[in-house]
Amino acid sequence: KAVQAPPKLNQVNSERIFSEAQSLLPGGVNSPVRAFRSVGGKPIVFDSVKGCKVTDVDGNTYIDYVGSWGPAICGHANDEVNAAIVAQLQKGASFGAPCELENTLARMVIERVPSVDIVRFTSSGTEACLSALRLMRAYTKRDKIIKFVGCYHGHADSFLVKAGSGVATLGLPDSPGVPAGTTAHTLTASYNNVEEVKQLFEQNKGQIAGVILEPVVGNGGFIPPSMEFLQGLRDVCTQEGAVLCFDEVMTCFRISKGCAQEYFGVIPDLTCMGKVIGGGLPVGAYGGKKEIMSMVSPAGPMYQAGTLSGNPLAMTAGIKTLEILGRPGAYEHLQRVTERLVKEVVAAGQAAGHEMCGGSISGMFGVFFCKGPVRSFEEAQQSDTAKFARFHRGMLEEGVYLAPSQFEAGFTSLAHTDEDITNTVEAAKRVFARI
Ligand code: PLP
Secondary structure (H helix, E strand, C coil): CCCCCCCCCCCHHHHHHHHHHCCCCHHHCCCHHHHCCCCCCCCCCEEEEEECEEEECCCCEEEECCHHHCCCCCCECCHHHHHHHHHHHCCCCCCCCCCHHHHHHHHHHHHHCCCCCEEEEECCHHHHHHHHHHHHHHHHCCCEEEEECCCCCCCCHHHCECCCCCCCEECCECCCCCCHHHHCCEEEECCCCHHHHHHHHHHCCCCEEEEEECCCECECECECCCHHHHHHHHHHHHHHCCEEEEEECCCCCCCCCCHHHHHHCCCCCEEEECHHHHCCCCCEEEEECHHHHCCECCCCCECCCCCCCCCHHHHHHHHHHHHHHCCCCHHHHHHHHHHHHHHHHHHHHHHCCCCCEEEEECCEEEEECCCCCCCCHHHHCCCCHHHHHHHHHHHHHCCEECCCCCCCCEECCCCCCHHHHHHHHHHHHHHHCCC
């Protein structure tokens, strides 16, 4: 069968704007992965977004599976969220003083997330994670923490640790500017390997403040946890008096109404949140048991603050987003369209002779160009990333916008219809035939 030539993608304006940005912003961007370095080619510069579609500055429209890296779960520029934001804007964007909207969003979070009795809002996921880290240490009076290879918890120094080759190792900084003394307290283990964690606790008796993980990995590509792993971590943390912290910045209110912890039935001591909780505006949060959260200033001695934290505009976007997600059928829709997408794309890839695997939970998914199953970041690295780059480019040419890295999960929204999924699968079939 003859392979069709790819449609030509007009990127003239995108290229001009990105080229100008090179002299204005480091690498032309304000967050590295946007620069497309891991897939090559020039990034697409967006002009507007609506529903599950994004439109670039050259007038090309794409079906989007990035969703602003997670927040756009109700669909981009959702009419109800927008109307709520506009109404609040008339009353002011930032107060720097208490407002009732903070109570409303806090109540919604506390009602939905099993581990959360009290919550503190921040302005980003990074802030939520670094505050949770400080709290784990303040509460236990211990310094060391365990994180997992391939899990991302924002860009605070302690989390930027070179991931060893799956062997539990003492942390080395991943970035210049991070003092080795800081990351010396960060121990790493392989995802889905509770034995390594037990060994680390054994070797560092009484010194480990807590364990932090993505309860479903999105930052190494989509990697689900085994039940034994999650329950094993819960048990070992309880035995050792350490804090179990789920970084649900990506999974909160996406995996289920009560987040990944409700989905798996394993309840951490602390939870970090972000993305969806702000409905597209900058919000993060951390919360947990009263006993631990009462350490946080001004209730307790652990200092943490924020000029824009809990600002009324961001609270409003979060409240409306969680309200929409609370309606009947929301998570069933996410589960159904996403499962169909992954099943059909992987089947099409395999039928075209590519080694592929993939998976999804609710509105979060991923595919790898390897046989799978992928249970850790080390296994994810076996994916054919050069082929992923060709797939990514091909999908762009066909009008589908995927995350520009093999090691990022994809996201669907309430705005993705069966027709969008069908069109995406058809696009993937054409691309599989030519990569
Ligand atoms: N934790 C996880 C699991 C994330 O996915 C991210 C961002 O992608 C962060 C923390 C950091 O959040 P932010 O980018 O809002 O600072």
